[in-house]
Amino acid sequence: MNAHRVVVVGAGMGGLVAALQLAHQGLDVTVVEAAATPGGKLRQVMVDGQPIDSGPTVFTMRWVFDQLLASVGTRLENELRIQPLPVLARHWWAGDGQGEGSQLDLLADPAQAFDAVARFAGPDEARRFQAFCAEARRVYQALEAPYIQRASTGPLALTMNLGLRGLATLSALGPLRSLWHTLGRHFHDPRMRQLFARYATYTGSSPWQAPATLMLIAQVELDGVWSVDGGMHALARCLERLARERGATFRYQSPCEQIELRRGRVAAVRLTSGETLTADSVVFNGDAAALRAGLLGKGPRRAVQRKAPPRSLSAITWSINAPTSGLALDRHNVFFQRNYANEFDDIFRAGRLPRQPTVYVCAQDRGIPDVPTGAERLLCLVNAPAAGDCDSISPEAIEQCENNTWALLRRCGLNMQPTQRQVVRTTPTDFHHLFPATGGALYGQASHGWTSAFARSGARTPVPGLYLAGGSVHPGPGVPMAALSGLRAVEAVMANPALTRWCPPVATSGGTSTP
Numbered sequence: 467m468n469a470h471r472v473v474v475v476g477a478g479m480g481g482l483v484a485a486l487q488l489a490h491q492g493l494d495v496t497v498v499e500a501a502a503t504p505g506g507k508l509r510q511v512m513v514d515g516q517p518i519d520s521g522p523t524v525f526t527m528r529w530v531f532d533q534l535l536a537s538v539g540t541r542l543e544n545e546l547r548i549q550p551l552p553v554l555a556r557h558w559w560a561g562d563g564q565g566e567g568s569q570l571d572l573l574a575d576p577a578q579a580f581d582a583v584a585r586f587a588g589p590d591e592a593r594r595f596q597a598f599c600a601e602a603r604r605v606y607q608a609l610e611a612p613y614i615q616r617a618s619t620g621p622l623a624l625t626m627n628l629g630l631r632g633l634a635t636l637s638a639l640g641p642l643r644s645l646w647h648t649l650g651r652h653f654h655d656p657r658m659r660q661l662f663a664r665y666a667t668y669t670g671s672s673p674w675q676a677p678a679t680l681m682l683i684a685q686v687e688l689d690g691v692w693s694v695d696g697g698m699h700a701l702a703r704c705l706e707r708l709a710r711e712r713g714a715t716f717r718y719q720s721p722c723e724q725i726e727l728r729r730g731r732v733a734a735v736r737l738t739s740g741e742t743l744t745a746d747s748v749v750f751n752g753d754a755a756a757l758r759a760g761l762l763g764k765g766p767r768r769a770v771q772r773k774a775p776p777r778s779l780s781a782i783t784w785s786i787n788a789p790t791s792g793l794a795l796d797r798h799n800v801f802f803q804r805n806y807a808n809e810f811d812d813i814f815r816a817g818r819l820p821r822q823p824t825v826y827v828c829a830q831d832r833g834i835p836d837v838p839t840g841a842e843r844l845l846c847l848v849n850a851p852a853a854g855d856c857d858s859i860s861p862e863a864i865e866q867c868e869n870n871t872w873a874l875l876r877r878c879g880l881n882m883q884p885t886q887r888q889v890v891r892t893t894p895t896d897f898h899h900l901f902p903a904t905g906g907a908l909y910g911q912a913s914h915g916w917t918s919a920f921a922r923s924g925a926r927t928p929v930p931g932l933y934l935a936g937g938s939v940h941p942g943p944g945v946p947m948a949a950l951s952g953l954r955a956v957e958a959v960m961a962n963p964a965l966t967r968w969c970p971p972v973a974t975s976g977g978t979s980t981p
Contacts, residue, residue, distance in 0.1 A: 470747065471745050472496070472959065473745040473747075475749070475750045476498075476751030477751070478505065478936055479948035480936040481499075482709065483534060484751065485497050489714040490537075496716075496717060498720045499717065500721035501718065506751070513843075515787075526686050531946070548694050551797060554574055555687075555798040555800055556798065556799045557572065559804070560874055574688070576599075586657075598681070605679055608628060613627075614947070619920075624920075645665070645680050662684055665684060666680055670777075670910070677913065677918070720738075720739065722762060723736050726765075727929065747931045756903040758774060769927035779907070780894035781847050781850050781894070784868075784871075785892070786843070787842070788889070789841050791882075798828060801824065805822060819866070823870060826846070827875075829843075846875075848867065850867075864891075910922065910938030910939070925951065940954065
């Protein structure tokens with residue numbers, strides 16, 4: 467019997483995981499990618515001769531990759547060098563003009579984290595911090611198996627899978643409440659509320675509209691944050707190498723023009739070069755918005771819901787290779803303004819760049835014993851509306867946002883003056899060109915309201931032979947979640963009756979990441 471031919475469209479995290487698993491199962495796998503390198507949003511930008519991670523920078527949920535690599539006969543430690551970070555993130559608040567600002571390290575060690583919060587906000591707030599962490603842990607444990615690790619399910623199926631304990635946990639939390647509202651029940655210090663509200667932005671959402679269940683992201687980070695030698699892009703290169711070793715073929719700078727159907731089912735992928743690749747199955751690892759917009763042909767449009775969901779956040783990023791002074795940065799740093807609500811009112815209500823942005827800085831040469839001297843590699847990021855496909859963000863507005871960003875960093879004490887050669891700026895318009903039909907949205911749809919959990923497409927689609935992976939589909943955005951989407955796509959492909967007769971069962975993820 468001839469091998470089942472699978473074309474994976476897109477070498478992002480979901481596509482890489484799907485290609486690795488399917489090739490390991492003995493299928494004929496070809497990956498086509500418009501860019502010149504693997505990774506998708508997990509990308510590197512060369513700045514003044516240095517590679518800088520300019521997409522996701524946080525490695526969490528290690529168990530996903532432990533199980534993935536074990537299922538293909540290897541170990542994470544054999545393929546990558548990773549180090550646990552004692553500081554999950556360093557947080558800074560600018561002074562109000564009347565005095566100095568403040569700083570808090572969120573630490574991996576629970577006892578040390580309690581002491582740090584007690585020094586920062588007092589012992590009562592530290593005890594409230596402990597209670598918050600306990601509730602975040604319960605929410606994560608309730609949702610990991612029935613939602614995160616499962617194929618997309620509706621409200622009724624999720625309710626049945628939660629069990630009595632899980633239902634009690636979510637009922638006590640109040641899933642109809644927003645994350646911001648719930649954090650107000652836990653914290654009295656507005657800075658602590660602000661710190662954990664930021665987790666809504668991990669899904670491209672506003673804390674005032676995101677459901678309270680997103681507090682589980684706190685548990686994800688408290689379970690461990692690691693740095694990867696070579697940067698996060700090394701993870702993408704690792705998965706590509708392992709997939710090649712198992713027979714997968716990669717075709718870079720080969721954009722997909724159309725997913726062709728015959729008699730209603732997938733038949734081939736046509737490249738912009740005019741070449742056609744015959745396919746028994748296609749795993750689409752692009753944003754679902756591209757299918758909805760018909761960019762891959764009319765037939766595949768019915769693979770996703772017709773109504774477009776609200777877009778997630780976009781961003782302006784600055785990839786920098788320049789000296790810094792004035793502050794002891796850690797690897798992950800967040801710089802807050804005082805009035806947090808203004809940022810999300812600007813983005814989601816007014817559709818404009820924030821006048822008072824929060825700034826994330828990944829100092830990629832930090833978090834190791836030696837403090838860098840001379841130039842160091844930084845990724846600076848501020849949230850932005852996903853309006854990269856319209857003219858609402860002017861060059862003047864971008865320049866003003868940039869000035870406000872540097873002003874906040876200076877008020878907190880960070881000094882840097884990169885030259886034009888030492889910085890590469892990426893705007894929502896640039897992200898829209900990189901990821902068509904998105905407007906620059908980096909997380910698919912916004913997670914606004916409790917029903918948003920069920921609005922994402924799953925791996926299976928109404929188009930026979932077409933499967934979906936990536937951060938715009940279930941279980942959601944982020945590197946480990948996109949990896950899980952790739953596993954769900956593999957399960958769906960392997961459920962094809964023609965395959966179950968001759969292929970061994972596909973390995974699936976399981977277990978929990980809690981101690």
